[in-house]
Amino acid sequence: MKLDRELDGLLVVSLEQAVAAPYAGLLLADAGARVIKIERPEGDFARGYDAGAGGQSAIFAWLNRGKESIRLNLKDADDMAVLRSMLRRADVLLSNLAPGALARMGLSGKALRKDNPGLITCAITGYGETGAAAKKKAYDFLVQAESGICSVTGTEEIPSRVGVSLTDLSTGLTAFSAILRALIQRGRSGQGADLSIAMFDVMADWMNLPLMAHRYGGGAPPRTGLQHSFIAPYGAFWCKGGAQVLLSVQSNREWAAFCHDVLQRPELTSDPRFADNPVRYINRSDLDAIVNDVFGKLERGAVLDRLDRAGIANATLNSVADLSEHPFLCNASAVIGGTEIEVAALPVRSGPDTPTAVPGLGEHDDILRREFPGDP
Amino acid sequence: MKLDRELDGLLVVSLEQAVAAPYAGLLLADAGARVIKIERPEGDFARGYDAGAGGQSAIFAWLNRGKESIRLNLKDADDMAVLRSMLRRADVLLSNLAPGALARMGLSGKALRKDNPGLITCAITGYGETGAAAKKKAYDFLVQAESGICSVTGTEEIPSRVGVSLTDLSTGLTAFSAILRALIQRGRSGQGADLSIAMFDVMADWMNLPLMAHRYGGGAPPRTGLQHSFIAPYGAFWCKGGAQVLLSVQSNREWAAFCHDVLQRPELTSDPRFADNPVRYINRSDLDAIVNDVFGKLERGAVLDRLDRAGIANATLNSVADLSEHPFLCNASAVIGGTEIEVAALPVRSGPDTPTAVPGLGEHDDILRREFPGDP
Numbered sequence: 001m002k003l004d005r006e007l008d009g010l011l012v013v014s015l016e017q018a019v020a021a022p023y024a025g026l027l028l029a030d031a032g033a034r035v036i037k038i039e040r041p042e043g044d045f046a047r048g049y050d051a052g053a054g055g056q057s058a059i060f061a062w063l064n065r066g067k068e069s070i071r072l073n074l075k076d077a078d079d080m081a082v083l084r085s086m087l088r089r090a091d092v093l094l095s096n097l098a099p100g101a102l103a104r105m106g107l108s109g110k111a112l113r114k115d116n117p118g119l120i121t122c123a124i125t126g127y128g129e130t131g132a133a134a135k136k137k138a139y140d141f142l143v144q145a146e147s148g149i150c151s152v153t154g155t156e157e158i159p160s161r162v163g164v165s166l167t168d169l170s171t172g173l174t175a176f177s178a179i180l181r182a183l184i185q186r187g188r189s190g191q192g193a194d195l196s197i198a199m200f201d202v203m204a205d206w207m208n209l210p211l212m213a214h215r216y217g218g219g220a221p222p223r224t225g226l227q228h229s230f231i232a233p234y235g236a237f238w239c240k241g242g243a244q245v246l247l248s249v250q251s252n253r254e255w256a257a258f259c260h261d262v263l264q265r266p267e268l269t270s271d272p273r274f275a276d277n278p279v280r281y282i283n284r285s286d287l288d289a290i291v292n293d294v295f296g297k298l299e300r301g302a303v304l305d306r307l308d309r310a311g312i313a314n315a316t317l318n319s320v321a322d323l324s325e326h327p328f329l330c331n332a333s334a335v336i337g338g339t340e341i342e343v344a345a346l347p348v349r350s351g352p353d354t355p356t357a358v359p360g361l362g363e364h365d366d367i368l369r370r371e372f373p374g375d376p
Numbered sequence: 377m378k379l380d381r382e383l384d385g386l387l388v389v390s391l392e393q394a395v396a397a398p399y400a401g402l403l404l405a406d407a408g409a410r411v412i413k414i415e416r417p418e419g420d421f422a423r424g425y426d427a428g429a430g431g432q433s434a435i436f437a438w439l440n441r442g443k444e445s446i447r448l449n450l451k452d453a454d455d456m457a458v459l460r461s462m463l464r465r466a467d468v469l470l471s472n473l474a475p476g477a478l479a480r481m482g483l484s485g486k487a488l489r490k491d492n493p494g495l496i497t498c499a500i501t502g503y504g505e506t507g508a509a510a511k512k513k514a515y516d517f518l519v520q521a522e523s524g525i526c527s528v529t530g531t532e533e534i535p536s537r538v539g540v541s542l543t544d545l546s547t548g549l550t551a552f553s554a555i556l557r558a559l560i561q562r563g564r565s566g567q568g569a570d571l572s573i574a575m576f577d578v579m580a581d582w583m584n585l586p587l588m589a590h591r592y593g594g595g596a597p598p599r600t601g602l603q604h605s606f607i608a609p610y611g612a613f614w615c616k617g618g619a620q621v622l623l624s625v626q627s628n629r630e631w632a633a634f635c636h637d638v639l640q641r642p643e644l645t646s647d648p649r650f651a652d653n654p655v656r657y658i659n660r661s662d663l664d665a666i667v668n669d670v671f672g673k674l675e676r677g678a679v680l681d682r683l684d685r686a687g688i689a690n691a692t693l694n695s696v697a698d699l700s701e702h703p704f705l706c707n708a709s710a711v712i713g714g715t716e717i718e719v720a721a722l723p724v725r726s727g728p729d730t731p732t733a734v735p736g737l738g739e740h741d742d743i744l745r746r747e748f749p750g751d752p
Contacts, residue, residue: 002569003554006561031557052592062584133704137689141604145612145622146691148699150602152539154530159612159693160601162538163528164582171723173549178379178724180556181407185382187563193378201723204705206540208438208720210696216428216717220696225536226526228517236521246521313513315522317535320586320596323524328509329580341592344584347547347577348554 003350005032010183012036013086014067014094017044019140019165020124020199021096022063023172028092028179029066030346036086036368037069043361054339061358062343065334069359070368074105081374083107088115089372092179096124099134109194120182122175122195129196138199143167147203152210155225167199174202226317231277232284233258236317237291243300244317247307252276254312261310262303263294334358379726381408386559388412389462390443390470393420395516395541396500396575397472398439399548404468404555405442406722412462412744413445419737430715437734438719441710445735446744450481457750459483464491465748468555472500475510485570496558498551498571505572514575519543523579528586531601543575550578602693607653608660609634612693613667619676620693623683628652630688637686638679639670710734 010033014025022037022044029035037044044060052058072079087093093112095102102108102123109121123129126138127146141161144150154160175197182193204211214220221229226246228234236244247262249255259268268274268290273283280287295303300316307314316322323329323344332345333355340355386409390401398413398420405411413420420436428434448455463469469488471478478484478499485497499505502514503522517537520526530536551573558569580587590596597605602622604610612620625631635644644650644666649659656663671679676692683690692698699705699720708721709731716731 003557003561003571006557006564027553050589050593052588052594058588058592059585062588127704137687139624139626139689141610142622142624142689142691145602145693146702148694148696149538149540150693151695151698154536154539154601155534158531158601160530160536160599161604162525162542163530163586163597163599164525165585166538166542166582169582170546170549173546173553174723177403177549177553177556180553180560181379181382181724181726184556184559184563185379187560188382195379195724197723200704201706201721204699204702204720205722206542206545207696207699209435209541210539211700211720212428212434212438212717213426214696214700216434217426218428221539223536223539225530225534226521228537234517246518248515248518250515311513313515313518315518317521317526318524319527320524320583320590322527323580323583324587324590326522326580328503328574328576330577341588344580344587345577346581347550347573348557348571350557 003031003348005350008032010034010091011086011089012092012094013083013090014038015102016094016096018046018096019063019168020172021094021175022046023169024094024122024124024175024179025067026063026065027173027176027346028094030350032350033092035067036364037064037067037359038083039069039071039361041071041073043071047361053336053341056337056339056360058336058341058343061334061336061341065343065356065358067359068364068368069361070365071362078374080105082369082372085372085374087112087119090116090119091183093119093121094124094175094179095122099123099125099129109192113192117191118186119192120179120186120195121192122179122182122197124171124175125196125198127200128198133198133200140165140168140199143199143203147200148207148210149203152207152220152223154223156223159223167203170206171197171199171202227284230281232281233287233291237288237295239295239300239303240298241300245295245300245303245307246315246317248313249280250313255280257310258312262306262312263290265290265294332356336360379407379724381726384408386410386467387462387465388468388470389459389466390414391478392470392472394422394472395439395544396548397470397551398422399545400470400498400500400551400555401443402439402441403549403552403722404470406726408726409468411443412740413440413443413735414459415445415447415737417447417449419447423737429712429717432713432715434712434717434719437710437712437717441719441732441734443735444740444744445737446741447738454750456481458745458748461748461750463488463495466492466495467559469495469497470500470551470555471498475499475501475505485568489568493567494562495568496555496562496571497568498555498558498573500547500551501572501574503576504574509574509576516541516544516575519575519579523576524583524586525579528583528596528599530599532599535599543579546582547573547575547578603660606657608657609663609667613664613671615671615676615679616674617676621671621676621679621683622691622693624689625656626689631656633686634688638682638688639666641666641670708732712736
């Protein structure tokens with residue numbers, strides 16, 4: 001009754017590099033598709049992101065486990081014939097090349113579907129495929145800034161980059177979902193489709209909450225570091241020894257429980273400065289001082305115990321090291337160049353929990369060239 | 377050849393509130409499914425997030441356009457019979473209730489599939505459905521902190537919340553993709569499936585880049601505000617008048633073009649402090665001072681012109697107001713309570729570009745109760 005490699009039998013050819021398209025390819029491979037990664041002769045430059053997996057890249061391994069890989073020089077006619085041979089049998093052509101690059105090679109969806117009417121193409125771009133948007137170079141951090149997400153992230157004084165590859169990963173996941181949609185549509189119509197996903201469009205949709213606040217709510221929410229922008233108390237507070245705990249008080253009922261059982265200062269429930277959320281937010285510097293004063297005398301574990309017993313939602317401000325050892329973390333194994341590493345597992349599990357192989361550069365060159373000989 | 381409401385004919389029943397499940401429901405509705413949103417008698421509390429759309433919530437409108445809505449009190453036997461009537465015909469039951477709540481109402485996937493073998497259930501939780509994870513309350517910001525993403529976001533001194541509902545939106549999109557996968561699987565097997573998606577698991581996967589750096593690369597990358605953590609120059613620089621422009625120099629070839637055509641200081645190409653990226657990164661405070669000195673004498677437009685001509689990737693540090701007026705932004709219309717608002721469009725377009733209706737509270741109560749009468 002769970003998912004079990006439901007894309008088994010599908011062939012995906014992926015002209016992919018860096019993060020966004022490889023992440024979509026990873027999701028397709030984990031769902032059971034056969035994913036052939038096409039690399040330039042010198043390899044996906046993501047192979048050089050780090051050397052932590054026995055000299056090869058752990059980040060590359062995370063993004064490329066479960067795929068096959070072949071090196072092709074697309075300026076070479078014989079190599080192009082191999083690619084065309086694959087595309088005559090492929091279900092999906094995934095790519096994150098520069099806009100227009102595939103069409104210039106004669107590899108538009110329209111052209112390819114003459115031989116293969118069910119082919120689905122999915123191109124990932126930074127800003128789109130037409131006009132000025134097609135010319136603008138895109139990297140994750142740059143799209144973050146261009147889309148406004150840095151302007152709502154960080155402290156009051158200083159905007160910040162989001163510390164994960166937010167635009168790449170959200171776009172890769174969007175591309176995955178769009179390909180699944182096209183497969184469902186093809187199941188009804190027999191016809192393929194051309195999909196184009198722009199990182200900027202994905203981020204713009206995800207910005208709708210601050211965008212609605214700007215357009216219709218009197219202004220985008222301010223940057224507030226680790227405090228919430230309109231609920232108090234909601235954010236990070238300091239415990240004895242320097243650990244930080246986050247908590248959220250969402251109602252007056254929770255506020256009463258917080259005063260009685262967490263702060264152990266029941267008289268605060270009748271303090272007019274804190275009578276409801278709007279005044280608690282206005283008087284939040286007084287409130288924060290009271291909370292930090294109580295928490296500063298308690299170890300983190302004691303604070304979390306009190307919060308749990310009072311039914312107040314809480315979290316720990318974890319470091320990456322804390323995440324790595326988190327009791328709720330599910331790991332999965334990947335093997336690259338004989339070295340096994342543990343990555344955080346995908347959130348939807350599918351198939352057996354055995355270590356997944358990551359292709360070495362050129363690993364499947366010979367076998368794939370035999371399977372997909374170019375035109376004679 | 378594009379997507380055209382390919383989920384037409386599918387019935388989704390969604391016990392949803394706030395952001396994560398409603399966003400998944402929005403994606404299903406936009407793909408053509410009929411989505412019935414079940415609201416408690418007082419309504420999804422997200423209806424009160426703001427009052428910017430003629431007294432109703434613009435944020436709610438963004439997340440709930442294209443759905444039908446019915447109020448049901450699930451503690452009332454007659455209302456529960458209406459829900460059961462819907463679930464006998466439904467293809468998908470989506471929910472983000474507290475873990476175990478559906479099973480306690482007798483609405484587990486296993487029980488429901490006795491009458492409806494193809495039913496797919498998808499439950500969104502904070503941390504999972506078993507043990508301590510099931511008991512831990514989850515809000516977007518708390519899961520951000522617990523998963524470590526705040527620890528890699530912000531300035532060197534101060535970690536920060538990501539300013540969009542990252543965990544909610546990524547989890548909603550993951551749930552959407554998992555439902556599409558289960559629909560494909562059902563197309564092969566005829567059988568439904570039970571899906572469970574935890575916000576923490578989604579974030580842990582997205583944290584794999586810093587996690588790999590921690591586990592295998594000598595430490596998680598430091599927080600660096602608006603500068604990149606291992607490439608220089610890569611980040612935000614100040615122009616005349618106070619605007620900030622981001623740029624990224626990814627190779628020595630680009631570095632040379634940057635010195636010649638952007639900084640117009642060709643002698644820097646032979647400066648040993650900046651000979652390649654590793655030393656540029658080590659000497660980045662000298663480098664940043666040089667860049668800011670040149671840019672500080674130029675208006676933003678002149679800086680962007682020089683960067684474009686030199687082929688150096690760049691972006692503007694946009695505010696939410698800038699995003700709202702961005703020439704690349706695609707808008708879509710939603711109508712709530714007679715008020716039309718413009719939201720950032722979904723990144724994958726499907727169907728006609730007409731304004732989409734947002735259901736009022738109770739709007740479809742009568743018609744849906746007639747269509748789905750409870751057991752006599």
